[in-house]
Amino acid sequence: xxxxxxLTHLRGLEAEAVHxxxxxxxxxxRPALLFSGGKDSAVMLHxxxxxxxPAPLPFPVLHVDTxxxxxxxxxxxxxxxxxxxxxxxxxxxxxxxxxxxxxxxPGAGRNRLQTRTLLRSIAEHRFDAVFGGARRDEEKARAxxxxxxxxxxxxxxxxxxxxxxxxxxxxxxxxEGEHIRVFPLSDWTELDIWQYVLDEGxxxxxxxxxxxxxxxxxxxxxxxxxxxxxxxxDEQPYEATVRFRTVGxxxxxxxxxxxxxxxxDVVAEVAAARVTERGATRADDRISEAGLEDxxxxxxx
Numbered sequence: 403x404x405x406x407x408x409l410t411h412l413r414g415l416e417a418e419a420v421h422x423x424x425x426x427x428x429x430x431x432r433p434a435l436l437f438s439g440g441k442d443s444a445v446m447l448h449x450x451x452x453x454x455x456p457a458p459l460p461f462p463v464l465h466v467d468t469x470x471x472x473x474x475x476x477x478x479x480x481x482x483x484x485x486x487x488x489x490x491x492x493x494x495x496x497x498x499x500x501x502x503x504x505x506x507x508p509g510a511g512r513n514r515l516q517t518r519t520l521l522r523s524i525a526e527h528r529f530d531a532v533f534g535g536a537r538r539d540e541e542k543a544r545a546x547x548x549x550x551x552x553x554x555x556x557x558x559x560x561x562x563x564x565x566x567x568x569x570x571x572x573x574x575x576x577x578e579g580e581h582i583r584v585f586p587l588s589d590w591t592e593l594d595i596w597q598y599v600l601d602e603g604x605x606x607x608x609x610x611x612x613x614x615x616x617x618x619x620x621x622x623x624x625x626x627x628x629x630x631x632x633x634x635x636d637e638q639p640y641e642a643t644v645r646f647r648t649v650g651x652x653x654x655x656x657x658x659x660x661x662x663x664x665x666x667d668v669v670a671e672v673a674a675a676r677v678t679e680r681g682a683t684r685a686d687d688r689i690s691e692a693g694l695e696d697x698x699x700x701x702x703x
Contacts, residue, residue: 419587429574434524438479445590464529466519468513468515469494469495498518512651521557540679547585550573552565592678593669609657611664615642624658627639643659643660645660
């Protein structure tokens with residue numbers, strides 16, 4: 403009996419990502435994969451496992467932990483690591499705050515503090531390549547990235563100092579102390595991610611689907627009350643049916659009203675959306691017009 407394999411754009415994206423993973427495994431000595439438990443990192447991990455199956459994943463996963471996480475996401479991260487037998491490394495922002503390497507500003511959130519923790523983790527483990535789940539439609543600064551994004555000895559990104567990638571040929575050469583950030587999902591969109599989750603049956607944290615939660619409005623965003631964030635005196639909390647389009651620091655990641663309770667529902671909802679997930683639900687990206695690009699120049703992923 404002949405098996406029919408439908409060639410879709412998702413298979414093309416998957417094949418490209420598989421090629422990137424194998425290229426890194428062949429060219430670098432100490433890669434690592436950033437895994438927060440969010441949807442993009444879950445898809446990236448799924449593709450990485452496919453790239454090396456039936457062999458185990460040949461590198462560890464790294465979570466840069468702000469300490470202000472949604473409990474559902476951390477639970478999913480830990481269950482995934484245990485189920486797949488992965489090596490999990492955690493870089494703690496709290497450790498850098500306690501050691502005086504980072505200074506926490508009240509009300510500012512900890513996402514910006516991730517940069518120092520990420521660079522410290524890369525240096526401590528001597529990683530020469532780090533996989534990230536950035537996509538081309540996520541934020542306009544992401545569109546300037548190469549698949550192999552060169553970082554200097556300070557971990558900084560200069561969009562004018564990147565290598566050409568004609569014909570999908572990647573240049574991973576670097577000196578000691580420098581490293582490469584690698585983005586296998588560079589050509590993907592949010593809709594691609596969800597269609598792939600639907601096709602592959604990938605498990606995600608439940609907060610990506612519609613559920614009841616106590617929320618309040620702040621600066622045009624809908625934020626959820628949690629152990630790390632409470633409404634102010636003039637902010638009235640109320641119950642609503644919402645879901646999260648992206649997952650980050652719980653103090654600055656917003657949710658959206660939604661009744662999408664299944665993957666198919668989310669695919670339909672995302673297909674109709676006209677605002678990017680970060681533009682709609684990430685307060686830390688609203689600092690300036692080039693907020694994310696400024697952070698990337700400092701070493702953010």
